[in-house]
Amino acid sequence: MPLEPYAAIRMSSPSSGTTLVVLVLVSFIYLRGWRGVRGAWVSALPAWRAASFLFGMFLVWGALGSPLVAYDHELLTVHMIQHLLLMTVAPVLLLLGEPLLAFWHGLPRFGKVTLGPLLQRPVVQRFAWMLSRPALCWTVSALTLMGWHVPELFTMAMHSEAWHSVEQASFLVAGFLFWWPVVQPWPSVSTGPQWSTLLYLFLATLPCDILSGFLVFSERVAYPVYLSMPRHFGFSAMEDQQCAAALMWTLVTLIYLVPAAILSTRLLSPQSSHPADAVQSELRGSIAARRNPQRVEAV
Helix, strand or coil: CCHHHHHHHHHHCCCHHHHHHHHHHHHHHHHHHHHHHHHHCCCCCCHHHHHHHHHHHHHHHHHHCCHHHHHCCCCHHHHHHHHHHHHHHHHHHHHHCCHHHHHHHHCCHHHHHHHHHHHHCHHHHHHHHHHCCHHHHHHHHHHHHHHHCCHHHHHHHHCCHHHHHHHHHHHHHHHHHHHHHHHCCCCCCCCCCCHHHHHHHHHHHHHHHHHHHHHHHCCCCCCHHHHHCCCCCCCCHHHHHHHHHHHHHHHHHHHHHHHHHHHHHHHHCCCCCCHHHHHHHHHHHHHHHHHCCCCCCCC
């Protein structure tokens, strides 16, 4: 496709300033709730959780509003970095920050009174339970990754700002779903590390291996749209494709290896209980006792 439509898309894209304002506002609300939780239960949300959340928000900004975005449509490697930030790196950091706990604690009283009964409804809790099932989370994540890298869908997102926004949003949502069974943040019920989580993480590498292997060993450019784009850093379109694939292959493997190693260490540890789980359980009971009858049951 010629460059004119591409230029029009670049000119009509949302400003990075708007993205920054939204992310700063969300971070402010989180910190307000985080301070509230710390005031009620100091050990519930240690400082490292707030740092994790804020770093995750910074990476979301890096993918959506930083100068990196200027090369999004010109280099597949940059496009892949955006996908990795939105789907693999930022979501796990945000979930480690216990965002729902902080946001819930930061709500004004009328918000809790309004949402409390709604979240207690069996249909809502049943839907949340189904949505957090590992099989569904893995499937949504795999389909999102593979689907948006089908050449036709990829090209459609490249030449439509609306579809490009949908693509980015779907990567972020799929990332949250994927990491939820691994991190098990509030209000999910943590059952402690399980061997099935290791299998879950191993299977998650397979779609990335298939896609990156195809891109690395392909003898043609998978996305011809990049053939008409300006070249940067001396990369040809084929070299850019191979670099993007190698980046995804290595980074995803290394990132999934970290929680796998942590879970393996816990499973092999002679201690059967984990202090973090005990603190979170006690915190749930404390919050629920203070909020009756509008308390929110753990999903």
